[in-house]
Amino acid sequence: MTTGPRAFEDLVAEAVAAPTDGWDFSWFEGRATEERPSWGYARSMGDRLARVSASLDIQTGGGEVLASAPRLPPLAVATEGWPPNVAKATALLHPRGAVVVAAPQDAPLPFADGAFDLVTSRHPVTAHWAEIARVLRPGGTYFAQHVGPRSVYELVEHLLGPQEEAASSARHPDRERAGAEDAGLEIVDLRAARLRMEFFDIGAVVHFLRKVIWMVPGFTAEAYLPQLRSLHERIEAEGPFVAHSTRHLFEARKPAAG
Template identity: 40%
Template sequence: MEKASWLEWLRRETEVPFAGWDFSYVKKTGRLQEAPLGWNYTSLVQRKLPEAQALLDMGTGGGEFLAMLRPLPEQTYATEGYQPNVVIARERLEPLGVTVVEADGEDTLPFSDETFDLIINRHESFDAGEVFRIARKGATFLTQQVGGENDLLLNRLLGAPIPQEYLHWNARYAAEQLERAGLVLTDCREEMVPTRFYDVGAVVYYLRAVPWQIPDFTLERYADGLWELQGRIEKDGYLDVPSHRFLLQAVRPFA
């Protein structure tokens, strides 16, 4: 492919809309594939749902995940800190009886003490003290997190700065936060697994969806690095980028 036509193709990728937390544009076509983890977050949540009377989904995105968990407890709430996603989440979740609240995971949450018996959190920040406060005695907090070493190969290959703010964020650090807040850890797992990209267009689409990975990312600024990446993918057939994930489950004790 000539570089000029290649750049024009990438520009079209930058114009593809992205909303909520929906990667189907590249996932359904197989252009981006995530390797399975040693656990399945959805299955773990579903095991807890039948016991839950009051559920909170922290960082619901566009509500895509929560909507799949039906039937939901009668008292189900969701928080979301990104305002455009709040609108999408309300459209999707309110017809299901879910109350969507605009709030970031690290905020003081607008809920009374000991409100929830199940709090779930997939890839959202959290304040351990707030989780403890709003959890009922015996409640479970279940979270899957993106670790601080996530996707750093993309930064290195494109010559982008390595984000320093979250390098410390791993299972041990997060578990210590929960334990200091008074929660009892019942599960802790951590893995590095590959995310496979089959073309540079999928990389560009992905980086637009996760702007914190390379905050100054533009097609023009990183064109040379992307062109080199194109050659690597043409040679190898794909690019595997290590993804950092960890799972924590904790319970608020009765005592």
């Protein structure tokens, strides 16, 4: 027996009830897809972690990306500011010997100057360059994958209407390059990618916006029901909603002393 398309209300209710802690995206299986950057951030991060003695992962989320590394250095530290993610990262990373520190994302890093050989981050909300440079030892490296400008803006603008270019300019790789250089870091590598995303049902859209909270700040399904319903009808009539994420790979080095 076949069944017809699921009702809008059912899809939204299911997505609202789904947990959003951590950076596990398995809930989207069969419901959304996202093209991956060619550079393979997690693999490259793992290669670098295996070669250092002290590392810091900033805004680690639930610790999933750091935990994917085959080998962690003798001193591996991660920070996270959202309590549910702190708990999840602690459970995942402590058995690997990594320490998770609860630290607000906008506060100074609670570590001594020059404490780490390698600082990593996957999709930090903001890169605080002066603090990153401060905690790196001379010759140390910052290696990260950032969210780029106007990422998934097809979806953002469906809900919020047209956005000023300035709303996303802070994430532009050229501006971030300038910020890193102003903090005294030397750019080793900077690559950008624009990647296709597809949302197959409105539940995937709702779950994405609840999980990636900076896309539409303060998002709730209830507050955006008219926009969500119109998007649901569009998906039902035309097929998957297509958007594009933007990412850039950042590698910067703190100059060696002397």
